Amino acid sequence: MLYGYAGHTLRIDLSRGTIEKEPLKKEWVDDFIGGRGFTAKILYDENPPGADPLGPENRFVIAMGPLSGLFVPAAGKTHFAAKSPATGGYGDSNMGGHFGVTMKYAGYDVTILTGQAKEPSYIFIDNDTVEVRPAGHLWGKGSTAVEEILKNDLGQEFQVLTIGEAGERMVNFACISHDFGRQAGRTGIGAVLGSKNIKAIAVRGTKDIPVFDPKGLPKKGKQTYAACREKPGFKGWTPEGTAGITNWCNDVGALPTRNFVTSHCDYADKINGKAILDELKITDKGCFSCPIPCGKYGLAKTVLGNKYVEGPEYETLALVGSNCELSDIHAVAHVNWVCDELGLDTCSAGAVAAFALECYEKGLISKEEMGMDVKWGDLDSIVYILEKIAKREGIGDVLANGVKKAAEKIGGHSSKFAIHVKGLEWTGYESRNAPGMMLGYMTADVGAHHSRCWVLGSDVANAVGGSQDANVHDLISQGADFETIPKADHKNVVPLVLKSQHLRPAFDILGTCRLQYMEIGLETHYYEELYYHATGKKLDFNKDLLTLSEKIWHLNRMFNKREIPDFGRKYDYPPPRFYEEPIPSGPNKGHLVEFAVIEEMLDAYYAARGWDANGIPTKETLEKFNLAVE
Amino acid sequence: MILAFNSDTCSGCKACELVCSLQNLKTINPSRAMLHVYGKFPEPGRYFADICDQCGECAKACPQEAIVLIKGTWRIDKKKCDGCLACVSACPVNVMMVDDDNMPYKCINCRQCAEVCPRDALTFQ
Structure with a gap:
C-alpha cells in the first residue's frame, strides 16, 4: 500500500481520445516524492526533445504531493508544469484553492495531458468516470462565467479550473484560474492548456486517501494547527496577507515603479494591505486547510463598474499598481479582475502593460499602432492594452508574446527595458540594490520568478549594516536609516541564494504552501512528523528533502539545456536597465549592479553549484545526484 | 451546548471537515x-x-425511535436503527450522512471541528 498518495496516474491523449488510469510509478515516489519532483522527472523523461510548447507533443502535467489533501496546514497546492511557451524551457506554476486535493480524492496524484482535442473541450472527472466533453458553450467566456456554468450544471461540489480568452489565444502569459480568484499564473501554463483546446477541467472526488497512521495523524495535525496559532505571525501576518509587505518594499526601495525605472513611489499607502482592508475586503478567502488565509475577497468600485475580485496580492499591487503607476486601490483591483477574467497572469500582465506604456512614451509604439492615447496610471489605458493582448488584436498580438519577444519585434533599444529573465517577466522586487535577490531571479529555472528564491531581506539588512540573518523589521524598529540606503555588498550572497533556491521549492514537492514556514515560522519538524504519519517513511527535511530539491535544480537546468539550443550563461543575465541605469530616485538612488559584479556573482554561483563556466552542470555533478541525463 | 457557525470569520479552509x-x-x-x-x-x-x-x-422522522437525546446530543441507537434512512431526507441541512454499509451516521458533538478551526468560526454555545 502506498500511503499518503491516491495511487494513480491519469493519462489523457486528447488527439486519440484515449483515457488510461495506471498505478502511480514507485520510481517517481521513491526518487522524487511528489509535486515539483514529479513534474521535473516527467517532463524530462516524457516530453520529446524539441517539442513545440504549443504543439500536441508537449505534456501538460498536474501533480500533487504526498501531503496534499491531508490533515496538514495549507496542504492545498496544485502543481502544473509543461515546456513553457514563454521561455522555451522548463515551466511550472502552482495554485492554491481546492482543485488538486479534489483530484487526489478522485484517485489521481498525477494527470498527464498530451495531444490536442479536435474541438474546444473540457475534461469531466467524477472519481473513476473521466470524459472529454465539448466546450463550445464555454469558449470565449471569462473565468467567473465558466466556473459558474460548470458548477451549476454539474454540482457545486465540483472543483473547476479554467482558462480565459488569453489562454484560448495562447498568450504567452496566460494563466489558469480556479475558485473565483486563485491562479496558476506563471510561465504561460494557461496557453499550453489552450493549445490543447481544453477550456476547463471539472472534478469531483469522494474517495479516501490512505494514510499510514490514521490515529497518529489527527493527533499530530491538531498539534500542528495549535502550533500555528501560537506563532506571532498568525495574528500579525494574516490580516493583510502578502499585501502587508507593500510599504516595507517601498521603504527599502524595492517596489517596481514605472516599468522598473525606479524602485520607490510616493503613493504606496494608497495601494497597500491596509487600503485593501479599508476599501475592498468582504471576507478572508483561504485555500484548502490553510490557517492563515492570505486571500482577500472584495468589491472593486470604479467608473468601469463594480467587480467582485480576490486580491490584489502583493505581486499585483507591485506590477499592476506602482509599475503601471496606478495609485488607486479600486483601479488596481479592477485590473486584477480584468486579468482574472481574461486569464492573464497579473505579474506578467502588469510588466507587459508597463513595457508597452514606456514604448509608447518613447515613441517606439505610435498612437496609430496603439489605437489610443495611452497614459501611465490611467485605468482605461491599462485595461485597453490588456484586452488588446487577450484578443491578440493589433499591437496586442506583439505584446501577447511577452516583453522579450515583443522587444525583438519593436526594436529601438526596447530590449534594454524589457524586464525579464529567459523570457519570463520579473516579479515584484526591484533588485538594483539587492544583488542576492537579483542573482536568485537570474538563475531560477523558470525565469524571473520570486517563488524560487527570496533573499531581499538579507540584502537590505546587509546594506544597512545588520547581519545577513537580521530581521529587517527589527532594524526598522531600532531606527535604521532607510532614507538613503548604502550600497549592498554582493560578496557572499551565493550561499544564501542556494539555500533559498532549495528551501522554497521544497514545499512544492510536498504539496503544501511554503507560507506557514516562511511567514509565520512553522518549524520543519512538523512536516517531517506529518510526512511520517502520512506515508510511514522517515524524511529528514534538511538532508533528504533539500538534497532532492537540489537534484531537481540540476535536472531542470539540463531540461533547459536540452530544449534551448544555445542555452547557457547568457540566459542568466538580467535586463540591461539593471546594470546600465542607476536608480533615479528613492532610498536607493544612484545604485545599480555593475555588469562585472553580475559576472562575478555568476562565476561564484556556477562554481558552488558544480556547473561549468557556461552554467551547465558538470558530469561529476550529475553523477553525484544520480542523474542520468545529457 | 450546540455547534454554531460564524460566517464573518470563516475562510473556507475545510480543516473542520478534515478533522471530522x-x-x-x-x-x-x-x-x-x-x-x-x-x-x-x-x-x-x-x-x-x-x-x-x-x-x-431526524429523531422526529425516525419510525423506530432510534435517535435519542443524550445530554443535549441526538445519538443513533444502532441496535434500534433499521437503516430506513428517513432521517436522512428529514435533515434540513443534509448532514445526516450514510456510511458504506447504508446505515446513517451523524454529528456527535465531539467538538474536534471547533477545536481545530483556525478562524474560530465554529464554536459551541
Whole structure:
C-alpha cells in the first residue's frame, strides 16, 4: 500500500481520445516524492526533445504531493508544469484553492495531458468516470462565467479550473484560474492548456486517501494547527496577507515603479494591505486547510463598474499598481479582475502593460499602432492594452508574446527595458540594490520568478549594516536609516541564494504552501512528523528533502539545456536597465549592479553549484545526484 | 451546548471537515464529514456551513425511535436503527450522512471541528 498518495496516474491523449488510469510509478515516489519532483522527472523523461510548447507533443502535467489533501496546514497546492511557451524551457506554476486535493480524492496524484482535442473541450472527472466533453458553450467566456456554468450544471461540489480568452489565444502569459480568484499564473501554463483546446477541467472526488497512521495523524495535525496559532505571525501576518509587505518594499526601495525605472513611489499607502482592508475586503478567502488565509475577497468600485475580485496580492499591487503607476486601490483591483477574467497572469500582465506604456512614451509604439492615447496610471489605458493582448488584436498580438519577444519585434533599444529573465517577466522586487535577490531571479529555472528564491531581506539588512540573518523589521524598529540606503555588498550572497533556491521549492514537492514556514515560522519538524504519519517513511527535511530539491535544480537546468539550443550563461543575465541605469530616485538612488559584479556573482554561483563556466552542470555533478541525463 | 457557525470569520479552509472525517471515521475524506463548508462566489463573496445544531428533526422522522437525546446530543441507537434512512431526507441541512454499509451516521458533538478551526468560526454555545 502506498500511503499518503491516491495511487494513480491519469493519462489523457486528447488527439486519440484515449483515457488510461495506471498505478502511480514507485520510481517517481521513491526518487522524487511528489509535486515539483514529479513534474521535473516527467517532463524530462516524457516530453520529446524539441517539442513545440504549443504543439500536441508537449505534456501538460498536474501533480500533487504526498501531503496534499491531508490533515496538514495549507496542504492545498496544485502543481502544473509543461515546456513553457514563454521561455522555451522548463515551466511550472502552482495554485492554491481546492482543485488538486479534489483530484487526489478522485484517485489521481498525477494527470498527464498530451495531444490536442479536435474541438474546444473540457475534461469531466467524477472519481473513476473521466470524459472529454465539448466546450463550445464555454469558449470565449471569462473565468467567473465558466466556473459558474460548470458548477451549476454539474454540482457545486465540483472543483473547476479554467482558462480565459488569453489562454484560448495562447498568450504567452496566460494563466489558469480556479475558485473565483486563485491562479496558476506563471510561465504561460494557461496557453499550453489552450493549445490543447481544453477550456476547463471539472472534478469531483469522494474517495479516501490512505494514510499510514490514521490515529497518529489527527493527533499530530491538531498539534500542528495549535502550533500555528501560537506563532506571532498568525495574528500579525494574516490580516493583510502578502499585501502587508507593500510599504516595507517601498521603504527599502524595492517596489517596481514605472516599468522598473525606479524602485520607490510616493503613493504606496494608497495601494497597500491596509487600503485593501479599508476599501475592498468582504471576507478572508483561504485555500484548502490553510490557517492563515492570505486571500482577500472584495468589491472593486470604479467608473468601469463594480467587480467582485480576490486580491490584489502583493505581486499585483507591485506590477499592476506602482509599475503601471496606478495609485488607486479600486483601479488596481479592477485590473486584477480584468486579468482574472481574461486569464492573464497579473505579474506578467502588469510588466507587459508597463513595457508597452514606456514604448509608447518613447515613441517606439505610435498612437496609430496603439489605437489610443495611452497614459501611465490611467485605468482605461491599462485595461485597453490588456484586452488588446487577450484578443491578440493589433499591437496586442506583439505584446501577447511577452516583453522579450515583443522587444525583438519593436526594436529601438526596447530590449534594454524589457524586464525579464529567459523570457519570463520579473516579479515584484526591484533588485538594483539587492544583488542576492537579483542573482536568485537570474538563475531560477523558470525565469524571473520570486517563488524560487527570496533573499531581499538579507540584502537590505546587509546594506544597512545588520547581519545577513537580521530581521529587517527589527532594524526598522531600532531606527535604521532607510532614507538613503548604502550600497549592498554582493560578496557572499551565493550561499544564501542556494539555500533559498532549495528551501522554497521544497514545499512544492510536498504539496503544501511554503507560507506557514516562511511567514509565520512553522518549524520543519512538523512536516517531517506529518510526512511520517502520512506515508510511514522517515524524511529528514534538511538532508533528504533539500538534497532532492537540489537534484531537481540540476535536472531542470539540463531540461533547459536540452530544449534551448544555445542555452547557457547568457540566459542568466538580467535586463540591461539593471546594470546600465542607476536608480533615479528613492532610498536607493544612484545604485545599480555593475555588469562585472553580475559576472562575478555568476562565476561564484556556477562554481558552488558544480556547473561549468557556461552554467551547465558538470558530469561529476550529475553523477553525484544520480542523474542520468545529457 | 450546540455547534454554531460564524460566517464573518470563516475562510473556507475545510480543516473542520478534515478533522471530522479523520477523528470519527479514521479516514481522510472531507466528503464524508458530518458538516459541510462552502463558499458563494462571486456574490455575495462569503462562506457558509451546513452543521448539525441538534435540531432533532431526524429523531422526529425516525419510525423506530432510534435517535435519542443524550445530554443535549441526538445519538443513533444502532441496535434500534433499521437503516430506513428517513432521517436522512428529514435533515434540513443534509448532514445526516450514510456510511458504506447504508446505515446513517451523524454529528456527535465531539467538538474536534471547533477545536481545530483556525478562524474560530465554529464554536459551541
